[in-house]
Amino acid sequence: MQSFAQEFRFQTKFDDAIPVLNLGTFHMGYTPDANKVEFDEYDKENVAQIHEIAKALAAFKPTVIVVETTANYQPTLEKLYKAYLQNPAMTFEKPNEVELLAYEIGRLSGAERIYGINYKEEYNYGLYWSLPNKVDSTIFPKYEKLFKKNEAIYVEKFGEPKTVLDLLVQTNHPDYLDFLINVNADMLTYVSSKGKAEGADEAAKFYHRNLVMFSNLNQIQLTKDDRVFILMGATHTAYFNEFMKRSPKYKVVDVFDYLK
Structure with missing residues (x-):
């Protein structure tokens, strides 16, 4: 016998809900986080692997790129992104996942807009x-x-x-x-x-931090024709998956449709 939840499902998404590819990453460069994956962001083989992954993810064809940088970095983020689009061979003094992966996905997909939505808030997770x-x-x-x-x-x-x-x-x-x-x-x-x-x-402080970041995402002007790629540290990704699962505005795309 079917349960009531199986028998009837509410429509939880707008008809014009915006597709989002929400990818969690380890930090590929410097991070103040307590836990860090050992990774050489200058190694040519690592960079080559990242660019191959970028090709696969760019098949999602995002029109907007969203990354884990703060609002006060936005002018620099846009400036560097535009410079990268003009010269993808450019080098960065301290490259991280934004320069190594997000910029390349944006370049390959032709995305013209990039936004940082990070919000800093200290809490004692120890x-x-x-x-x-x-x-x-x-x-x-x-x-x-x-x-x-x-x-x-x-x-x-x-x-x-x-x-x-x-x-x-x-x-x-x-x-x-x-x-x-x-x-x-x-x-x-x-x-x-x-x-x-x-x-x-x-714990409430950390929830608050992620809720503010989600609020920052919601302030980006999007249309039904947009497709959003988000790249953040995976803990933020986890929260955003939960927020967007319940949001009528967004429909989350399975990352494993592209991460192959």
Whole structure:
């Protein structure tokens, strides 16, 4: 017997909902983030691999590129992007995923517009290790063991990631994206002293940061003919997938239709 949810589905998207390819990445250059993938952004083979991936992703044909830079960097972002379109052989002093991947996707697809939507907000995601007198000190270690178990299973099945494509495929796995939301925010709701909610307060800051970033996206003027490619650190990608799943304005395209 079908459940009511299977029998009847609401229309949740506008008829002219805008297609979005939302790709999560590891940071390919300098990052202040606590966790960083070891990656040589100057290595020619790495750059060649990234450009091959750009070709595959450019088949989405985005008209707008969105990246993880702040509003005050917008003039520089546009200036460098225009310079790259004119001279894709140009070099960058400290290249990252924006210059290495987003610019190339934009060039190949003919996208003329690029926007940064990042918003900075500090929070203490290491609260578990610093908060005394925790009500529950068991959840974090158990979760860490669970993730390490899954990592081992993944490596046994697919091997250690060896190429840039391997890393991006692993990073964009739906379960891994859920893990990123958990480990960066939701797990903090288990961290508190009696009668308080210190962890929830910190998690709320990170949710707020991502909500402001989503608000920044929503301020970009788009039409029904636009197609949006978003490139951000994968934790932001995970949040945006959730936001856009419920948004009537956007329809998320499966990254694995292009990330092959």
